[in-house]
Amino acid sequence: MTRPYNRKKIFMATARALTAQPAPPAAAKRRDLSGLFGYVLIAPPVAIMLLLIFYPAIEAVIETIFVSDAQTGQTTLSLQNYIAFFQDPILRANLTFTVLVTLATVFMLFVVGYPLAMYLRFSKSRLAGTVQVLTLFPLFVPGVILAFALIRFLGTHGMFDTLLGIVGISGYRTPYLQPQGIVIALVWEHIPFTVLVLTAGLRQVEDAVIESARDVGASGWQIFTRILLPLTTRSALIVFCLNVIGVFGAFTLPYLLGPAQPMMMGVSMQQAFNNYQDRIGALTQAVLTFLICAAVGVLYVRTITRPRER
Amino acid sequence: MPYRKFFAVTLLVGILIGALIACSSPSAPPATSAPAATSAPAATNAPPPSGGKSVVNFYTDGDTNISDWIANKVKPAFEKAYPQYELKVTTVRGVGNGVADIAARAQAAMQTGADPQAEVFDWDPRGRPEYIQAGVFEKLSPANVPNAKNVPEAYYLSEYGMPYRGSQVLLAYDSSKIPDNEVPKTFADLVTWVKAHPGQFVYCRPDKGGSGGNFVVRALYEVTGKDPKIFQSADPDPKILAEFPKAWELLRSMHDSIYQNGSYPAGNNPVLELLANGSVSMATVWSDQSRQALDKGVLPPTIKVVQFTDLPMPGSYAPLSVVAGAKNKQGALDFVNFMLSVEEQTSVVKDIGGFPAIEWKYLPQDLQTQFTSVITNNVPYWPGGKWSTERDKGWYENVATNIKQGSP
Numbered sequence: 001m002t003r004p005y006n007r008k009k010i011f012m013a014t015a016r017a018l019t020a021q022p023a024p025p026a027a028a029k030r031r032d033l034s035g036l037f038g039y040v041l042i043a044p045p046v047a048i049m050l051l052l053i054f055y056p057a058i059e060a061v062i063e064t065i066f067v068s069d070a071q072t073g074q075t076t077l078s079l080q081n082y083i084a085f086f087q088d089p090i091l092r093a094n095l096t097f098t099v100l101v102t103l104a105t106v107f108m109l110f111v112v113g114y115p116l117a118m119y120l121r122f123s124k125s126r127l128a129g130t131v132q133v134l135t136l137f138p139l140f141v142p143g144v145i146l147a148f149a150l151i152r153f154l155g156t157h158g159m160f161d162t163l164l165g166i167v168g169i170s171g172y173r174t175p176y177l178q179p180q181g182i183v184i185a186l187v188w189e190h191i192p193f194t195v196l197v198l199t200a201g202l203r204q205v206e207d208a209v210i211e212s213a214r215d216v217g218a219s220g221w222q223i224f225t226r227i228l229l230p231l232t233t234r235s236a237l238i239v240f241c242l243n244v245i246g247v248f249g250a251f252t253l254p255y256l257l258g259p260a261q262p263m264m265m266g267v268s269m270q271q272a273f274n275n276y277q278d279r280i281g282a283l284t285q286a287v288l289t290f291l292i293c294a295a296v297g298v299l300y301v302r303t304i305t306r307p308r309e310r
Numbered sequence: 311m312p313y314r315k316f317f318a319v320t321l322l323v324g325i326l327i328g329a330l331i332a333c334s335s336p337s338a339p340p341a342t343s344a345p346a347a348t349s350a351p352a353a354t355n356a357p358p359p360s361g362g363k364s365v366v367n368f369y370t371d372g373d374t375n376i377s378d379w380i381a382n383k384v385k386p387a388f389e390k391a392y393p394q395y396e397l398k399v400t401t402v403r404g405v406g407n408g409v410a411d412i413a414a415r416a417q418a419a420m421q422t423g424a425d426p427q428a429e430v431f432d433w434d435p436r437g438r439p440e441y442i443q444a445g446v447f448e449k450l451s452p453a454n455v456p457n458a459k460n461v462p463e464a465y466y467l468s469e470y471g472m473p474y475r476g477s478q479v480l481l482a483y484d485s486s487k488i489p490d491n492e493v494p495k496t497f498a499d500l501v502t503w504v505k506a507h508p509g510q511f512v513y514c515r516p517d518k519g520g521s522g523g524n525f526v527v528r529a530l531y532e533v534t535g536k537d538p539k540i541f542q543s544a545d546p547d548p549k550i551l552a553e554f555p556k557a558w559e560l561l562r563s564m565h566d567s568i569y570q571n572g573s574y575p576a577g578n579n580p581v582l583e584l585l586a587n588g589s590v591s592m593a594t595v596w597s598d599q600s601r602q603a604l605d606k607g608v609l610p611p612t613i614k615v616v617q618f619t620d621l622p623m624p625g626s627y628a629p630l631s632v633v634a635g636a637k638n639k640q641g642a643l644d645f646v647n648f649m650l651s652v653e654e655q656t657s658v659v660k661d662i663g664g665f666p667a668i669e670w671k672y673l674p675q676d677l678q679t680q681f682t683s684v685i686t687n688n689v690p691y692w693p694g695g696k697w698s699t700e701r702d703k704g705w706y707e708n709v710a711t712n713i714k715q716g717s718p
Binding site for chain 1: 587698
């Protein structure tokens, strides 16, 4: 990490020298008042978060770790619900499945998102505008509509199957009701966010940096691995964290496009709660899902609060 | 800033396209139902119409097919047969708790002696026994609804609800691919057929749609001596539950031969889709849904339906209930009686693809001939509730998965 870091420092120094920016305006004078005012401004959202997110979350945790005996009515602190979860092969399979689908989806998002973001960042052609519109398009399509469209497009005897048939390829197996179906749909749904954040990260890399690297003879691949990747780790981490959290708790698309078994945690929770009327079981699953997402959330918070390496 | 402008344009275009998709999508019934739902309360508060007609307020929270049929077909026919009445159809689908809220209003009106502004509900009062106990609903029998004498005893769910239309799960198949002599007649035939034709049959997950749920129930009947009556109690009998694994074994033996090696769709409609686009050539479907899909051309005309001849798959009857304290109770009873007339029962079959609540023998001969493959006076009743929980849990843990429950 040290070598590219040093290099980066040099490049950044060059870049700053080339684009000499004005110093930020001093706001020291009003600090004493604005501090208090700031707290007042953020009080409502914080209160809503405490009431609607933290309070139910803590209540859920408490309810799952304090088990009351049906006969004596005594409550004891016990991990019984969690042990039951991990002893159930079906639920264990659901959790593993969710982790695998999430990792596959996020990996595919990087594979698709990075080239798109690089194209949008560096292309000067008029086509770039069209590509951007297409990239952002999934943002405006509701999940249910997407699922319906994918079923029609990717299903057996769907449009894709028909097109393959025209060019003489047979033996198509539809991803509908398979794990691949979930991954395809979730990747499509999360592309806009991924590309937006990655493009924003790439825009912070000044042209001068790349030009000077090119001047010293760096190849395209070297520029990508030594400059663009290290300089966009922050954006990449943000993309990773928020996508993992979003995908892990997905419900609509896995519900409509996924297999009956194993199912993703969102679907599994809904089933435990609605069909089996197993409130505590659903809560236990929710707490576990929440813990995994919270761990990723911590990584996210650390990423955005870490001072920029400049 | 050109970037901002670009972003705004993108947003606008996206929203427009999104709206376009949403409008053209066939899955947008709320748009059509909204006006009916919102204009309804105003209608009930309107002064009595001129001409001395008395109003019969009818409430339904049934699907669009039912509310459209009542408003466009039944209403004119009823008002023609009984010129003294005006039928006010109010759709409360998706408004609060639907008809249950109107029932609560009727109870409140009963306590204060006010006009409940409600006569007939397209609703099963058994869901809210507290209203029945409070006396909100009128007991219905041939004594006050003469045509009820033609309704078989077995269709009655309670004395407060008069069955008027039914639906049953049937076996649908593509007659262009399956010759008539190959079509399974019994459940055992079906199992053999499915194994001989891998990937050609599908049913939906039992908890996601009744067409799959009742198919699984039929498998449960198969292993418990084909007697639906043993499933009547509210609490599952452990002795019967002990027989369930045999059904899982039976269904599991078909698993690999189901569409895409055991891909069970998440609902009744996805199954119809698979049948419509030729992905499968046989599936279990609801009688009314398949009938309407055929009428609208969603299913090709080559799709035919049959029922098992040894023991049919389960189904259910939708009842009408009458508010005891209704201002126009005679109108309400006349309406229920009218719905059980041969003409309206024919309409149930022809217009909404339902099953008649009176015996088939009272219906026109040509209709009986047309439906001969599915006619049965035996519609097994599945109690649902905890029984369904056991059914779904067992199916997910033993049929849909490769994991054996209880193994480490």
